[in-house]
Amino acid sequence: xxxECLHSPVxxxxxxxxxxxxxxxxxxxxxxxxxxxDMLAANLGNPPAALVRALLFCALERxxxxxxxxxxxxxxxxxxxxxxxxxxxxAWRASMPDPKPAPAKPKDPRDSDVGPEKLTWMKxxxxxxxxxxxxxxxxxxxxxxxxxxxxxxDLLLEQRQREELLCGIIASxxxxxxxxAPDKPRTSxxxxxxxFAKKKPGPVTGDDIxxxxxxxxxx
Amino acid sequence: MEHKALVSIDxxxxxxxxxxxxxxxxxxxxxxxxxxxxxxxxxxxxLQAVSDLRTMTAVQMRGLLYACLRTAHPQVLLREAxxxxxxxxxxxxxxxxxxxxxxxxxxxxxxxxxxxxxxAEAASN
Numbered sequence: 001x002x003x004e005c006l007h008s009p010v011x012x013x014x015x016x017x018x019x020x021x022x023x024x025x026x027x028x029x030x031x032x033x034x035x036x037x038d039m040l041a042a043n044l045g046n047p048p049a050a051l052v053r054a055l056l057f058c059a060l061e062r063x064x065x066x067x068x069x070x071x072x073x074x075x076x077x078x079x080x081x082x083x084x085x086x087x088x089x090x091a092w093r094a095s096m097p098d099p100k101p102a103p104a105k106p107k108d109p110r111d112s113d114v115g116p117e118k119l120t121w122m123k124x125x126x127x128x129x130x131x132x133x134x135x136x137x138x139x140x141x142x143x144x145x146x147x148x149x150x151x152x153x154d155l156l157l158e159q160r161q162r163e164e165l166l167c168g169i170i171a172s173x174x175x176x177x178x179x180x181a182p183d184k185p186r187t188s189x190x191x192x193x194x195x196f197a198k199k200k201p202g203p204v205t206g207d208d209i210x211x212x213x214x215x216x217x218x219x
Numbered sequence: 220m221e222h223k224a225l226v227s228i229d230x231x232x233x234x235x236x237x238x239x240x241x242x243x244x245x246x247x248x249x250x251x252x253x254x255x256x257x258x259x260x261x262x263x264x265x266l267q268a269v270s271d272l273r274t275m276t277a278v279q280m281r282g283l284l285y286a287c288l289r290t291a292h293p294q295v296l297l298r299e300a301x302x303x304x305x306x307x308x309x310x311x312x313x314x315x316x317x318x319x320x321x322x323x324x325x326x327x328x329x330x331x332x333x334x335x336x337x338x339a340e341a342a343s344n
Contacts, residue, residue, distance in 0.1 A: 036259075049266040050255040073252030078319065081251070081269070 003145055010091040012060065012084075014075070019063040021091035023055070025149070026142040029121070030058045034069070040119050044092050047085075052076070055088050097150030100197065127153070157194060164192040225307075226314045233291070234318040238307045245303070246291035247284075247318040257286035260297055272316055280304065284311060287318055 003022055011018040023031075028039040034054040042051070057072040076084055117123070127133040128141040134152050141149065168188035176185045189195055226236040234247040254265045261282025268279035275283065285300035304311050 046264065046267055048255075048258050048264040049251060049269075050258050052266060053251065053255045070252055073250070073255060076251035078249055078269075081266075 003143065003148065006148060007094045007145065010087060010094055012056070012087055014060060014065050014067070017065070019060055019065045021056075021059040021063065021087065022145055023059060023092060023095035024062065024143055024145050025124075027058045027062050028146075029142075030061070031055055034058070040121065040124065044089055047088075052085060052088055055092070056084065059088075059091060095145040095147055097147045124149075160194050161192065161196060164194060165189070168192050225310050226317060228317055232318065234314045236310060236314040238303070238310060241306065245288060245314075247287040247314055248290040249287065249318055250290050253286045253289045254283075257282055257289065261285060269319060272319060277304075280312070280315070284315060287315065 003024065004020055007022060010021045012021050013019075031037070031051075031054045032039045034057075035048075035050050037048075037051050044051075047055075053069060053073050053076060056076075057067065057069045060067050060072065125138075125141065128136045128149060129138055134141075134149070134156060136144070136152075165188055168191035171191045172186045172188045175182065225238065226234065228234045232249065235244055236247070237244045254269065258265050261278065263276070263278045263282050265279060265282050265286060268275035268283050281297065281301045281304060284304060285295065285297045288295045288300060
């Protein structure tokens with residue numbers, strides 16, 4: 001299956017076989033139904049016992065291991081608890097998208113109060129299956145991990161940003177060279193609905209110092 | 220007050236204790252299923268409590284006692300677990316610490332576990 005090829009493998013030995021653990025949207029929905037925990041906002045830093053048991057059970061069920069949640073609970077003994085937690089966390093990391101840098105702050109101060117919207121299952125589904133979004137079928141989306149969907153969303157975002165930048169170049173040119181041009185020229189990026197993410201400042205190198213020295217000499 | 224005489228442990232890791240002026244004998248047993256199910260009743264994270272017994276809160280302690288009692292005493296209520304702690308907190312705490320420690324020791328002694336321990340494997344090129 002494709003998800004297995006795309007993710008780093010995490011195995012769990014059970015009944016003499018090794019089972020590959022992955023958390024697809026279907027697994028996460030099953031887990032949420034079992035525990036009541038919002039799996040889109042779940043923090044596995046300090047998971048409750050019910051969540052660890054449900055995650056392992058749902059992932060094993062997806063892998064095809066015939067088991068019950070009670071049997072999975074009996075597997076988790078005081079000694080094996082630590083290693084099982086590590087395996088579940090590894091599988092979680094493999095299935096979830098990498099943390100993204102924060103988007104640039106909007107130029108309009110009226111927008112600054114609005115924080116990032118909380119992701120709900122409805123929004124995640126709509127973005128995935130909408131023709132303006134990823135255009136996936138429901139089945140495709142359910143069988144994907146959030147990491148896969150995240151990779152597709154990144155591509156979609158790049159495409160949107162490219163289109164918005166082109167529109168922004170036209171809009172900023174009109175604004176800056178129009179009758180009532182602003183004192184401080186508007187940038188193309190200031191017209192973008194999805195601004196580029198802030199780049200993390202890297203370590204200061206010798207080249208950076210030389211560049212700054214050249215600027216000083218010219219000044 | 221001598222607590223040692225009130226708490227005992229058998230080969231299977233079950234901890235038995237009784238309290239002064241209480242004819243009932245209580246049996247504590249580690250079960251992850253009971254821990255998971257007790258979390259919704261106790262409204263607390265019991266896995267966190269198991270990870271570090273020294274820093275657990277009163278709510279977690281009551282929940283952990285409730286979870287450990289449930290195998291041998293299925294009819295026990297969360298409130299009754301709290302009452303036991305009120306009666307003799309040192310004895311009950313000692314029994315809890317013993318059942319958690321014993322569960323780990325019991326597992327260590329098993330030469331061939333029925334279920335192979337889980338393994339996380341890195342991608343091999």
